[in-house]
Amino acid sequence: MIDNFLSTPIEDSGGYESQLSDLGLRWEYLEQTLRMSEQARRASKTKDDAKNAPGSQDYFTRVRELRYTLRTELQWEPYDPLQAPLIVNPDKTVGIGVLLGDARTGLPGRPHPRSKRPAGVTKERAVARNQDLQLPFEEPEFASPAMGQEELDEYSQMETWYLLTSRHEARRTGVVTVRSELSLPDHVGKGGKIDRYQRRILLPDIEFEKVNHYAVETTGDHQVSVEER
Template identity: 35%
Template sequence: MTQTYFELGEIDNRLAELGLDERRLAEIVRRGYVAFASCTPNDPPLYPGFSAWASMVRGLREYLLPVWDRSDENNYSLVINPAGTVAIAVATGDDGTGRRDATPTTKSSKGPSTVEAVTTNQLQLDLPFVFPPVEAQARPASGEKQRMTWILLVHRARGEVRCELSLPSSMGIDGRVDRWQERIILKAIPTDSEVMEITPPQPTLPDITIDVKRRA
């Protein structure tokens, strides 16, 4: 059974228990949107999404470090609280993200580091194991057995960015996270109805007057 927080007071209280603040998380998500919207058709196709993700990871770290710590072990970018009991990753979600009437999944299949994190969550929550095929499974490292990994899940929709901080508890056979023990639904962030191409400003050259005289 998923515990969903969507009322303002309960959202603030649950985030405070984790050492977090909704306003700061919203700023991080907004940074990701700006990075995405600032891209142009001249960028490689995968860059806008990657740029948004990287901006949010950086923003999360700038918000929480140096009190929290960062980890990029196996290229899985996390921030980890001082006690080592809470970690946060960033991922893109599907249309169900940020909606209390839907159950979201991650937009894309995830790799062994996410499988390992969800495995550890299940061990901590004493849940039955639900995973992708055996060959994709990973067992948690002993030093991480007390860690619960949350995901800042973000979805860009028309006119808004929806987001939530949620605790994954299972993955489907397609490798997507598809079930959550807790969901903290954050306020949607209004945006333009359409992502507009932004052209970087061009440098303005000073006006130069050149006198042209006929040679004698």
Template identity: 35%
Template structure:
């Protein structure tokens, strides 16, 4: 699901024809716009994703050192003095503020939000957000996945046709 979501996000942003690019610095997958200094990474969220409430969402899984550096940049911005981690000039996507497109599927509904992370908790999951933009929910009810074998040829792998009921 993650790879398909990253691919679709990139397709949608590239189709806008507004200088969105694909970022893959250190295998950290983003879509970014260097002029606007915005990068978007796709991440799974917990049960609080896409809803307002007392508890903010957390990432579903622990995040690593690259995410920690991105969050640090979100908080302190680009420092004008040299820090050891910035010896080499950062790639274009690393110079952006990194937003997370959080997703969580629950009970045949996909919940999502676009949020700006500012803190990693003790469990290495993002637990604080400067901004949360809750997106409309998408329902999965009525979606059917049916194999289609048009010519009855058993030597070929089956084709899968996905459509709404």
């Protein structure tokens, strides 16, 4: 693993550290998540693993590590609307999920990155709420709450951000670069993919050593070469 990383130009003024601070976050929390997910991907690429295991373990680890870190460091709480996992701040004004982006992820300017897969109903609702929260406030006329409405109202002022990631492996050197951004989507476009954001906090690139084809597994006093990738 290469510990030094390159800073990506920022989309908004103020630098990524101050922008994250505005949300009550620090880069090190997100960096830890991305490093752990890459480690999980590599550990799941043995000849006995299913072909989709690396990508699946990468996703599961991003979800788990992001939620664990923010829960233990900042007392944020997990929230799972229709199995679309988020981690939410104590005020329930900011929620964060994970999302796989395309090659534009982490790069400034337009076009904005698109999600690799269709957003699905839950994310589309979150994007719609992000749009509504930008409209001028009007005092609603509340009637008696309908059954099941209590939980919805509890999160009614929550913006939903996503930690977008995109992974690139250099053909010549084999070095892996993970680009990322923490962004607030406001549009679902063609094919149901998120393709526009109100805000984009572009984060530093992280570089990792090339993926080796064999690892050394220690068994007792012996070292055995194990095909890993």
